[in-house]
Amino acid sequence: MTKIISKDIHCALCGAPHAQRLIASTSTFGNPDLDGRPAGMARSTLSHWVQECPNCGYCAAELSKAHPSARALVQSDSYRALCSDRSAPALATRFLRAALVREAAGDLSGAGHARLHAAWAADDAGAEQLASQWRSDAADALLASPGSTREAGDWRGWQAACVVDILRRAGRAVQARQHAERILDGGASPLVTQVLRFQLAALASGDMLRHTVDQALGRPEPAPGRRTLGDPLLEYLQQNHGQLLTQAERKAMWMDTVQTQEGPRWLTDDPAVLSLLTEGKAGLGRAIEQRLRAELAGELVINRCPKCGALARTSKARQCRQCPHTWRDSPV
Numbered sequence: 001m002t003k004i005i006s007k008d009i010h011c012a013l014c015g016a017p018h019a020q021r022l023i024a025s026t027s028t029f030g031n032p033d034l035d036g037r038p039a040g041m042a043r044s045t046l047s048h049w050v051q052e053c054p055n056c057g058y059c060a061a062e063l064s065k066a067h068p069s070a071r072a073l074v075q076s077d078s079y080r081a082l083c084s085d086r087s088a089p090a091l092a093t094r095f096l097r098a099a100l101v102r103e104a105a106g107d108l109s110g111a112g113h114a115r116l117h118a119a120w121a122a123d124d125a126g127a128e129q130l131a132s133q134w135r136s137d138a139a140d141a142l143l144a145s146p147g148s149t150r151e152a153g154d155w156r157g158w159q160a161a162c163v164v165d166i167l168r169r170a171g172r173a174v175q176a177r178q179h180a181e182r183i184l185d186g187g188a189s190p191l192v193t194q195v196l197r198f199q200l201a202a203l204a205s206g207d208m209l210r211h212t213v214d215q216a217l218g219r220p221e222p223a224p225g226r227r228t229l230g231d232p233l234l235e236y237l238q239q240n241h242g243q244l245l246t247q248a249e250r251k252a253m254w255m256d257t258v259q260t261q262e263g264p265r266w267l268t269d270d271p272a273v274l275s276l277l278t279e280g281k282a283g284l285g286r287a288i289e290q291r292l293r294a295e296l297a298g299e300l301v302i303n304r305c306p307k308c309g310a311l312a313r314t315s316k317a318r319q320c321r322q323c324p325h326t327w328r329d330s331p332v
């Protein structure tokens with residue numbers, strides 16, 4: 001659930017006190033859009049990502065903090081114009097002012113993200129042309145900012161891949177394609193490679209619509225609720241012995257495959273996970289059971305039907321799911 005709390009703060013520029021509403025916690029169930037916009041409840045918390053001082057018009061993620069450059073900036077004509085701009089969605093103009101604040105402080109990446117957030121606010125308001133313009137501005141700032149984060153593992157290349165999507169949705173297909181090819185040449189993770197191939201196909205067909213990571217990976221949009229593991233032994237191990245699983249085993253359990261030109265492949269290049277999955281999800285379950293049996297000796301109880309050998313639903317169940325057999329607490 002999203003939890004919003006109220007906090008009394010003072011504007012770093014004019015000192016005016018405000019009660020600001022802040023996100024204490026939220027959930028991002030599911031994978032993001034291809035431009036990084038989160039799924040789940042976090043998606044609808046956008047209005048809490050930027051604060052505005054009603055007294056002086058200063059906008060920032062945290063009003064109680066300000067870079068020394070901010071004081072002169074909020075007096076500037078371009079900033080004042082945004083304060084009184086009624087032609088754009090109000091939330092978007094807050095993000096645009098926050099972008100100017102970041103720019104003045106020399107933070108191009110922060111400015112780029114603030115402009116992208118303005119585009120999301122425009123998306124939500126149905127202001128397509130503004131959204132496209134601000135995406136284009138966001139892409140310019142992000143392309144000019146020094147390659148930001150150290151990304152590792154399965155999302156290696158993701159930040160750059162988001163810029164491909166921002167360019168595509170801004171109608172800048174040529175640059176989007178060039179950028180995608182650069183990232184592929186530089187070596188992205190299998191997951192991000194798949195996302196970029198989807199981008200190249202979308203660009204080839206002139207598609208400028210919103211898409212999600214799940215669509216790019218060819219998997220169904222997750223239904224709200226619990227995702228299932230698809231293998232009965234893995235389900236059992238997760239439910240009854242989840243605390244005994246290693247990080248690699250957990251990761252392998254949830255790993256998906258994608259179809260590529262070279263055939264299906266796992267969406268990771270983590271060697272520990274790949275070696276667990278050499279015999280697929282069923283083999284993974286067997287390997288985990290074997291490891292737990294070796295380490296726990298007689299303590300591990302995998303509850304199987306004494307008659308047909310099918311897995312019971314839980315460690316306490318005394319009724320078979322496959323055959324009509326029920327049993328008492330006899331040793332199994």
Ligand SMILES: [Zn+2]
Pocket residue numbers: 011012013014015016053054055056057058
């Ligand atoms: Zn203020």
Ligand SMILES: [Zn+2]
Pocket residue numbers: 305306307308309310320321322323324325
């Ligand atoms: Zn049975």
